[in-house]
Amino acid sequence: MSSGSNLRSEDQFVCSICLDVFTDPVSTPCGHNFCKACITHYWEVNVPYKCPLCTEIFKKVGLLEVRREFCFVLMLVLLSC
Numbered sequence: 001m002s003s004g005s006n007l008r009s010e011d012q013f014v015c016s017i018c019l020d021v022f023t024d025p026v027s028t029p030c031g032h033n034f035c036k037a038c039i040t041h042y043w044e045v046n047v048p049y050k051c052p053l054c055t056e057i058f059k060k061v062g063l064l065e066v067r068r069e070f071c072f073v074l075m076l077v078l079l080s081c
C-alpha cells in the first residue's frame, strides 16, 4: 500500500521551527503545531506568544495544549515507515 495518495503526509508532522518531526507537540490557538520546546524557546528570544507561522499574537501561553490524539496519529505514521 504505497500509492501516491498519501504522499508527504509526514509534512504535517514536521515542526516549522526545527524542521524535524515534532517532539512533545503542542497547538497554538491559530491551529499551528510546534514542538513544545521549540515554541517556548522561540517566545523567549522573539516576541512572546507570537505564532512564527501566521504571526498572530496570543494573550496567554496557557492556550497551548498538547494534542494527545495528534501524538497517537504521529506514532502510527512513524510505525508505518
Ligand SMILES: [Zn+2]
Pocket: 015, 016, 017, 018, 019, 020, 022, 023, 034, 035, 038
Ligand atoms: Zn521543533
Ligand SMILES: [Zn+2]
Pocket: 028, 030, 031, 032, 051, 052, 053, 054, 055, 056
Ligand atoms: Zn499560527
